Amino acid sequence: MTWQRETFKKIKQIPREEHVFPGTPLCAGCGGLEALRLAAKVLGDDVVYVNAAGCFTMLAAYPYTPFKGSWLYTTMGSAPAGAQGVRDALDIMIAKGRLPKQENLKVVVLGGDGSTYDMALSSTSGAIYRGLDFYYFCYDNEAYGNTGMQLSPATPYGARTATSPCSVQHPAGTLQEKKDIFEIWRAHKPPYIATVAPRYPLDLEEKFARAAKLAGPKLFLALSACPTGWLYDPGETPEVAKLAVETGLWPLKEAVNAEVTHTYIPKRKPVEEYLKLQGRFRHLFEPTLQTEAIAHIQERVNTYWERVKKAEQPG
Amino acid sequence: MMTGNLAAAWGARLADVDYVPAFPITPQTEIVEALSKWCENGAMPARFVTMDSEHSMMTAAGAAAATGARVFTATSSQGLLYAFEVLYSVAGWRVPLVLVNVSRALAAPITLEPDHNDVLAARDTGFLQIHAETCQEVVDSILMAYRIAEDERVMLPVIVNLDGFYLSFTREPVSLPDPEQAKQFLPPFRPAHLGFTASEPHALGVAVLGGATYSYFRHQMHLASLNALTVHQEAASDFARLFGRHYDLIESYRLDDAEDVLVMTNAFASKGKAAVDAAREQGRRVGLLRLRVIRPWPAEAISHALQGRRAVAVLDQNLAPGQGGILFQEIAACLYHKARRPRALCSFIGGLGGKNISDGEFRAIFDQTAEAGLRGTGIGPVLLYTEAEHREMVQLQDLAAESRADS
Numbered sequence: 001m002t003w004q005r006e007t008f009k010k011i012k013q014i015p016r017e018e019h020v021f022p023g024t025p026l027c028a029g030c031g032g033l034e035a036l037r038l039a040a041k042v043l044g045d046d047v048v049y050v051n052a053a054g055c056f057t058m059l060a061a062y063p064y065t066p067f068k069g070s071w072l073y074t075t076m077g078s079a080p081a082g083a084q085g086v087r088d089a090l091d092i093m094i095a096k097g098r099l100p101k102q103e104n105l106k107v108v109v110l111g112g113d114g115s116t117y118d119m120a121l122s123s124t125s126g127a128i129y130r131g132l133d134f135y136y137f138c139y140d141n142e143a144y145g146n147t148g149m150q151l152s153p154a155t156p157y158g159a160r161t162a163t164s165p166c167s168v169q170h171p172a173g174t175l176q177e178k179k180d181i182f183e184i185w186r187a188h189k190p191p192y193i194a195t196v197a198p199r200y201p202l203d204l205e206e207k208f209a210r211a212a213k214l215a216g217p218k219l220f221l222a223l224s225a226c227p228t229g230w231l232y233d234p235g236e237t238p239e240v241a242k243l244a245v246e247t248g249l250w251p252l253k254e255a256v257n258a259e260v261t262h263t264y265i266p267k268r269k270p271v272e273e274y275l276k277l278q279g280r281f282r283h284l285f286e287p288t289l290q291t292e293a294i295a296h297i298q299e300r301v302n303t304y305w306e307r308v309k310k311a312e313q314p315g
Numbered sequence: 316m317m318t319g320n321l322a323a324a325w326g327a328r329l330a331d332v333d334y335v336p337a338f339p340i341t342p343q344t345e346i347v348e349a350l351s352k353w354c355e356n357g358a359m360p361a362r363f364v365t366m367d368s369e370h371s372m373m374t375a376a377g378a379a380a381a382t383g384a385r386v387f388t389a390t391s392s393q394g395l396l397y398a399f400e401v402l403y404s405v406a407g408w409r410v411p412l413v414l415v416n417v418s419r420a421l422a423a424p425i426t427l428e429p430d431h432n433d434v435l436a437a438r439d440t441g442f443l444q445i446h447a448e449t450c451q452e453v454v455d456s457i458l459m460a461y462r463i464a465e466d467e468r469v470m471l472p473v474i475v476n477l478d479g480f481y482l483s484f485t486r487e488p489v490s491l492p493d494p495e496q497a498k499q500f501l502p503p504f505r506p507a508h509l510g511f512t513a514s515e516p517h518a519l520g521v522a523v524l525g526g527a528t529y530s531y532f533r534h535q536m537h538l539a540s541l542n543a544l545t546v547h548q549e550a551a552s553d554f555a556r557l558f559g560r561h562y563d564l565i566e567s568y569r570l571d572d573a574e575d576v577l578v579m580t581n582a583f584a585s586k587g588k589a590a591v592d593a594a595r596e597q598g599r600r601v602g603l604l605r606l607r608v609i610r611p612w613p614a615e616a617i618s619h620a621l622q623g624r625r626a627v628a629v630l631d632q633n634l635a636p637g638q639g640g641i642l643f644q645e646i647a648a649c650l651y652h653k654a655r656r657p658r659a660l661c662s663f664i665g666g667l668g669g670k671n672i673s674d675g676e677f678r679a680i681f682d683q684t685a686e687a688g689l690r691g692t693g694i695g696p697v698l699l700y701t702e703a704e705h706r707e708m709v710q711l712q713d714l715a716a717e718s719r720a721d722s
Binding site for chain 2: 045046048050057058060061062065067068069070071072073074075077078079080081082083084085086088089090091092093096098099102103104105122123125126129130
């Protein structure tokens with residue numbers, strides 16, 4: 001069964017209207033911001049963004065925000081709980097007749113991978129468990145970015161970060177595998193989970209459109225290609241984001257009521273093509289080629305997609 | 316007759332709150348159990364949600380208040396500390412929710428009974444603090460807390476504190492305010508500057524760049540907190556008119572002709588009052604000052620009550636290790652510039668982890684305070700600990716040593 005887009009078939013169907021305006025203090029070439037800009041084309045302006053500490057916290061710096069909608073900065077560990085409070089209060093006030101229905105808002109958590117994968121895991125788990133009607137948008141740049149690229153549980157094997165340097169003892173840099181937050185979320189069986197990448201706008205828009213029809217927790221993991229942290233030229237963000245998907249390292253998929261479908265099957269270019277573009281992986285190629293480490297990364301990708309093939313194309 | 320915990324739940328019910336995010340912790344749990352039952356059976360038109368931690372609970376509470384709902388929640392001890400980061404955040408959001416803290420001493424060693432290191436740790440968060448002595452005062456203070464918090468001149472959250480066990484589980488006669496009169500005292504919450512809606516978006520808690528912007532907002536909180544001194548007095552006089560009970564920022568007990576004054580807070584102040592009565596029967600001119608509103612700090616009221624006394628003893632039911640009693644420092648600071656300041660200030664530490672304060676210990680406090688007043692130099696910090704208690708402690712240590720030797 002191949003995944004069909006229903007709402008967004010052609011690029012021209014993506015609304016031209018912008019809901020995240022330019023001129024923010026975020027880095028040039030931020031892949032996460034591009035993903036959010038695309039997401040907002042479906043989410044619209046009737047939104048309250050509930051933010052956790054991270055790069056995106058700088059989006060709302062007094063007295064500006066780039067949104068027409070609302071914003072609430074909470075803490076690093078409890079943005080989903082903030083979403084709970086806002087959602088519940090809006091529901092109560094509408095039910096008691098204090099707020100007209102047309103004043104209602106979508107509640108959208110904005111968190112980075114540091115918050116999402118670690119610190120806010122308890123409050124995210126709680127919000128999904130309670131069936132909270134909200135969106136969760138994780139911009140995943142695979143490290144604690146706002147503090148200068150330290151190891152996070154989203155950092156992939158082989159990446160060099162400020163706190164997982166490559167050394168004689170550990171020439172590959174990061175030794176841990178990226179935590180599988182998609183599967184952690186999926187174990188909670190929310191109505192909708194998806195991964196998205198900014199270089200695949202139709203796939204991204206379609207997923208937000210599909211999620212909009214579902215009540216309950218709707219969680220998005222957005223590849224946030226990061227020139228500042230991954231060490232490449234800001235102009236190469238589209239290429240880096242594209243290769244993350246085309247090598248199979250960043251699978252595009254969704255889970256509707258925990259049922260997984262891969263929404264794009266890449267032909268799988270060798271992982272080197274993606275790794276080579278980024279300074280955080282340069283130590284895998286020079287001064288000596290770390291064949292084993294690269295093979296390990298390739299192996300993991302192969303295993304993943306073989307499993308997908310078995311699971312989604314039976315017989 | 317009702318417990319302090321049930322009185323707290325009634326306070327929330329009579330305040331007609333919209334939303335109760337909750338998390339259980341001893342000795343507070345009875346409050347949220349009562350509220351969950353009332354929300355479920357329709358006695359309270361409010362939504363009750365069990366959160367995943369106190370940190371989440373406080374975030375949800377603040378976020379709901381920022382959206383425009385009247386919010387109540389409760390915690391104790393470790394729970395208050397787990398929520399600590401969020402206390403500062405929601406105060407900075409300027410949301411007028413009410414949090415009941417049922418005081419319980421902090422780990423380690425872990426224990427259940429009260430002292431005030433939990434609530435006093437929150438003294439710099441921006442929350443206002445009202446400390447209650449009786450079950451009646453708990454329910455009344457919650458109604459007053461909403462009235463003060465929601466005043467446009469204040470717009471800050473409030474902690475209402477009651478002692479675990481000694482008040483939370485003690486049944487006392489409570490006269491419940493009539494719900495219609497409560498509505499008269501506390502009009503519906505319709506904040507002018509809060510809310511997230513489609514037609515009126517807001518950005519709250521945003522980043523600021525630079526200390527000047529930050530200082531401006533923090534100082535606004537300070538001024539708003541000070542405004543609460545006036546707003547409290549207005550609320551207190553309205554409350555007295557409607558319900559016949561008057562609460563001041565501080566409570567003076569037999570102070571009129573008192574030479575020496577004992578300063579206390581919360582439920583143990585009842586023990587202090589009994590000790591004052593006993594000392595008066597012996598012909599001693601002593602009185603008690605109970606601190607009730609602790610944030611904002613009612614410096615004028617306190618110094619007015621204490622100036623001209625021979626000696627003042629501050630009985631802190633808390634301990635700042637390496638320093639002494641927390642409230643002692645604040646009392647000393649607000650008396651420093653008074654020409655008629657007391658001749659001596661004495662610092663006593665007692666009731667830690669719910670340890671009893673015996674009649675003998677109170678007599679010792681009065682004796683030592685009187686001597687200090689005559690001498691003109693204060694003493695302390697002095698830890699209240701009886702010989703019998705010390706003997707029991709040594710026995711426990713002997714047992715621990717024996718069981719270690721056995722193994």
